[in-house]
Every structure is written in C-alpha cells, then in structure tokens.
Amino acid sequence: RKEVEQDPGPFNVPEGATVAFNCTYSNSASQSFFWYRQDCRKEPKLLMSVYSSGNEDGRFTAQLNRASQYISLLIRDSKLSDSATYLCVVNIAGGSYIPTFGRGTSLIVHP
Amino acid sequence: GAGVSQSPSNKVTEKGKDVELRCDPISGHTALYWYRQSLGQGLEFLIYFQGNSAPDKSGLPSDRFSAERTGGSVSTLTIQRTQQEDSAVYLCASKQRGSSYEQYFGPGTRLTVT
Numbered sequence: 448r449k450e451v452e453q454d455p456g457p458f459n460v461p462e463g464a465t466v467a468f469n470c471t472y473s474n475s476a477s478q479s480f481f482w483y484r485q486d487c488r489k490e491p492k493l494l495m496s497v498y499s500s501g502n503e504d505g506r507f508t509a510q511l512n513r514a515s516q517y518i519s520l521l522i523r524d525s526k527l528s529d530s531a532t533y534l535c536v537v538n539i540a541g542g543s544y545i546p547t548f549g550r551g552t553s554l555i556v557h558p
Numbered sequence: 559g560a561g562v563s564q565s566p567s568n569k570v571t572e573k574g575k576d577v578e579l580r581c582d583p584i585s586g587h588t589a590l591y592w593y594r595q596s597l598g599q600g601l602e603f604l605i606y607f608q609g610n611s612a613p614d615k616s617g618l619p620s621d622r623f624s625a626e627r628t629g630g631s632v633s634t635l636t637i638q639r640t641q642q643e644d645s646a647v648y649l650c651a652s653k654q655r656g657s658s659y660e661q662y663f664g665p666g667t668r669l670t671v672t
Contacts, residue, residue: 479658490649490663491601534601538657544589545614546661550600 450474451537453549460556464525468552470535471517480518482509483534485551491534494520525556560584562664564650570670571640579635579667583652590627591661592635593649601649607633608655640671 452471460466472480480497495502497509497518508521522529535549563582571577583590592604603617607627618624622640627633637644647668651661 481660488647490665492663493660496660536661544608544655544657545591545603545606548601548603 450547451535451549453533453535453552455550455552457553457555460525460554462525462527462556462558464556465521465523466525466554467519467521468533468535468554469517469519470549470552471515472535472537472547473516474537474539474547475516476539477516477537479538480509480511481536481538481546482507482518482520483536483548485532485534487531494533522554525554527556527558530554530556562650562652562662564648564664564667566667567665568668568670570672573642573671574639576636576638577640577669579637579648579669581633581635581650581652581664583631583633583650584662585631586654587652587662588630588655589653590633591651591653592625592633593651594646595649595666596646604635604648637669640669642671645669645671 450473458466482494483491484494485491495504495509497511501510506523510519532551532553534551537547565580588609590607593601595601605625606614622638625635647666649666650664653659653661
C-alpha cells in the first residue's frame, strides 16, 4: 500500500460545481498535512494547511479524519482557474522529516 | 521576500555529459530538498539536507547523481554521464525545521538529454 494515495482523476466539472477530493495516508504517526496546487509545467504551491479542527479559506475547505486516516479538500463554486493538479502532502513526526507527496488529483473545470 | 530560486531554468545537454543544477533556498530555511518530476508523473524524492547533518540520499536513483550543500545555503545537484531517462524537471524546495512547516518550491530546472 502506498503511503499517500489519491485518485488521479481527472475530475471534469462545470463552472460553479462543488467538487471534493480525498487523500488517504497509511502512517498513523503522520502529524501535519497540506494541500498543494500544481499548474501545468509549474512548481507546486501551497494551497492550504490542514488542521485537526478543519479549516476554510474562501471557497476551499480542508478536513482531517485521523480515525480513518484521510484528508479531504472541498472546492465550492468552481472557477475555470481552479483547473490544476492538487497534491496531498503528509509530514510524519520524528524521523528525517521528508514530506510524502501523493501523485495528485487532476481537476478540469469547463465552461 | 525572495523565494527559492533555481538555475538554469532550462538545460539541454548531450547524452554522456555532466550537468550541474543550482538551488538557492529561502534565507533561514535549514531544510532543503531535491525532487525530480517527469512529464505527467508525481514528484520523486531525491535527496534531503537538514542543517549540518548528513544528507538523506535515499532517493538518488544511481551513483551518477550527487548533491552538495555549501555553508548550509546554496545546493548543487550534479548528474554525471547523463542519460536520456534523466530528462525531467528538477525541483528544489526549502522549509524551516520541523514537521509542521510547509515546503516552498523553486521554479525548477527543465533538463533535456538528447
């Protein structure tokens, strides 16, 4: 089983739709979690951190479920500009602090 | 403030040549990572530096790959005797020490081996 798993998609949704991605992780010692966004031929950029209590930033909501070992990202009112690959990142407490990246979920928002 | 910078942005080299890729991390970031990303693929971890500790080289794909980090700041990734399968985007990231901090990525170096 891979340490961090994501559905590669693509998720193809119309403008204005609500879309949600999940990311599962296998290591129960995982301590901190992030969602990154990567546009085509660009570097990954931090979208948001994921806090235990869940957090919201405008149209984006991230949640953590430690019992089931997954994090989620919800995008409301999708825009064309939301089209990108969304990467889930997990940091494990202790050890060498090498973040583990998922393979990413591709989102395509169409008119 | 200044972000992570990488140079060159693009590099075309002939098979068998050596190449050096440079990364300037964000000032004050003690952790530095190198990744490789082939077209349409996920990030492949290569090597990790943390302060003055010995680097974690567990992701280097072969002994043709090596990296240095001088003075705890600038890092150079060297690929000797390049092969066509080395063609990819090489990304550098830096972060503060500790698992709660996020990584900041540079724009990458696109390497093409002909």
